[in-house]
Amino acid sequence: MTGVREAITRAHHAEWARVVATLTRRFGDLDIAEEAAAEAFATAVERWPAGGVPPSPGAWLTTTAGRKAIDRIRRENRRDDKQREAQRLYDDDPHEPLGAIDDDRLRLIFTCCHPALAMEARVALTLRMVGGLTVPEIARAFLTREAAMGQRITRAKAKIKAARVPYRVPSAEDLPARVSGVLAVLFLIFNEGYLATGPGTDPVRPELTGEAIRLGRLLRALLPEDGEVAGLLALMLLTEARRTARLSASGELVALADQDRAAWDAALIAEGHRLVRERLATGLVPGRYQILAAINAVHTSARDVRDTDWSQVVALYDQLARLDPSPIVALNRAIAVAELDGPEVALATVDRLAGDLSGYHAYHATRAELLRRLGRGRESRAAYDRAIELAGNTAETAYLIRRRDQSG
Structure with a gap:
């Protein structure tokens, strides 16, 4: 049963776009495409555990979704030409040109x-x-x-x-x-x-x-010449490189400072660093994703958390704040400031963000940690309670509960 559920999950992420694209191209209606695809995956959830995963899950899903779309069009008594268009899903007519993008x-x-x-x-x-x-x-x-x-x-x-x-493939x-x-x-x-x-x-x-x-x-x-494209790719690579170290054996989130850096993916880090260096070498003003990638490059360059160049991290956040003066950027900058100038300075910044981020669990988790470091245990536990209430991720919730219980 578990294997079937995993197969459905893999099929969802591998075939969702293809099914929606095919139906949207044929029927010209985003609502029909999305709902028919959803119905096809729901049918898979019902049938595959009993009958087994079909040899070609993608083809099965596309065919089932197409029939669902046709059924809906007929039920709603759409125009005759819509019904004829729906039938084209089973025709051998050549598809429209794919344009500049193959995937x-x-x-x-x-x-x-x-x-x-x-x-x-x-x-x-x-x-x-x-x-x-x-x-x-x-x-x-x-x-x-x-x-x-x-x-x-x-x-x-x-x-x-x-x-x-129009649903038109971009040139x-x-x-x-x-x-x-x-x-x-x-x-x-x-x-x-x-x-x-x-x-x-x-x-x-x-x-x-x-x-x-x-x-x-x-x-x-x-x-290849777009700096922000390179920046986002570098950011994702440097973040993904830490994935295996981010969960403990018990399924609890592991904070960056506590991660086993030997478990990080050295190849992904090297690729991400190379992209960051290439962008720096151009001398062009970096965009948001390039700066975020540079921040992650600083973190992944440190052999130990104590070796982190926090002054450089804060300087990069200052640069990012000029491009994106959002409360989230200010919150992340405050976390770096706490390492450079101490938790009291950082807490003053965090408290000013309460109006914007009161419903954001990471705001309360950050505030709880700063209060803990300042020895304000009762306030810290209250902030952790609020973070736990708002957090949805089970691993993060487990981490927050443990930190709260250690808050003295």
């Missing part, structure tokens, strides 16, 4: 990141349609309410229909206008894999981080 999923991400939509809307819609993330997962990535995120995605779909935005000339949205999508897919936000999934999801890195490599080959 199905990357092509669909570029297609969905249409500049007619606001950036947040196109990223959220693409995460739902192509990334396979749930609405709650997307809402947590944007630090917003689930209902609000659901409405945002619904409005994005409605705008596509109202403006009659090479279209790519620069869409790449920033694509990078945001890959970054958020990677983050959900790096530290899953929901309690109902594994705390670390390597199938998501692996897919984001695969697409990042393809994007790097497609746009």
